[in-house]
């Protein structure tokens with residue numbers, strides 16, 4: 001018998017307004033079992049608001065939010081969730097180990113506290129009270145609290161902002177391990193390389209609306225533009241007038257061309273310069289796709 005896969009978290013036609021601002025505009029969003037969904041979008045796009053609705057921290061003005069098929073504020077739903085928001089109010093006097101022990105006690109089958117300290121890089125600050133920690137160390141503790149309960153679904157709102165490279169890599173490694181173990185994760189990030197490194201699926205928000213969703217390659221494919229690099233005797237001035245050519249730059253590696261139809265441009269390059277060398281054609285990266293998709297909003 002084929003079992004129907006249930007979405008762990010779901011927004012249906014959700015709208016949320018703050019006075020004159022429409023933070024979410026008729027948004028549909030679903031988080032499937034075992035996936036890492038990256039929510040991308042410019043500042044103010046509605047990413048944090050979407051998570052807040054799914055967690056029951058805020059109510060939608062229209063539409064619905066469901067968490068494990070329940071209203072998000074239900075304790076049974078919340079018990080299956082771990083959260084790291086951008087701001088956290090933690091007891092300042094509690095030491096890191098005590099914070100982790102406290103949160104672990106709320107969950108039925110938490111991770112071992114020592115293991116949590118180790119995999120989140122918080123072992124060196126285990127004995128220090130929260131109030132004396134640096135900004136980055138506080139984020140590490142918040143991350144530890146999000147994962148210690150071994151929840152089925154974890155929301156991470158910009159988890160690596162303010163972390164040094166080593167701490168960021170530790171977060172990435174732990175996130176990968178959790179997903180490998182069957183955990184689902186919703187991650188908001190401004191670091192596109194973070195989405196590229198971790199996400200199964202990407203949802204791009206802009207002005208409270210979903211403007212694109214799909215796998216990384218599907219999102220990249222939305223951008224038709226591709227890059228051509230080659231060594232040639234042709235000058236940028238000659239090439240820039242050709243059909244399908246969008247931009248041309250030159251440096252010591254040769255000519256760099258972006259084009260909407262690379263096949264046509266490559267054919268013409270080879271015709272015009274039989275001695276052409278080091279020809280490379282690359283698809284647009286996530287960063288280019290993101291810029292293209294949200295261009296209207298960032299201008």
Ligand SMILES: Nc1ncnc2c1ncn2[C@@H]1O[C@H](COP(=O)(O)OP(=O)(O)OP(=O)(O)O)[C@@H](O)[C@H]1O
Pocket residue numbers: 018021022023041042043044045046047048049050
């Ligand atoms: N409590 C609030 N009161 C008034 N306006 C709010 C409130 N929360 C969010 N907003 C507004 O709603 C919009 C969406 O905000 P939100 O924090 O969801 O965006 P975001 O995509 O998470 O942005 P960022 O990437 O900067 O964190 C913004 O214009 C924001 O100013």
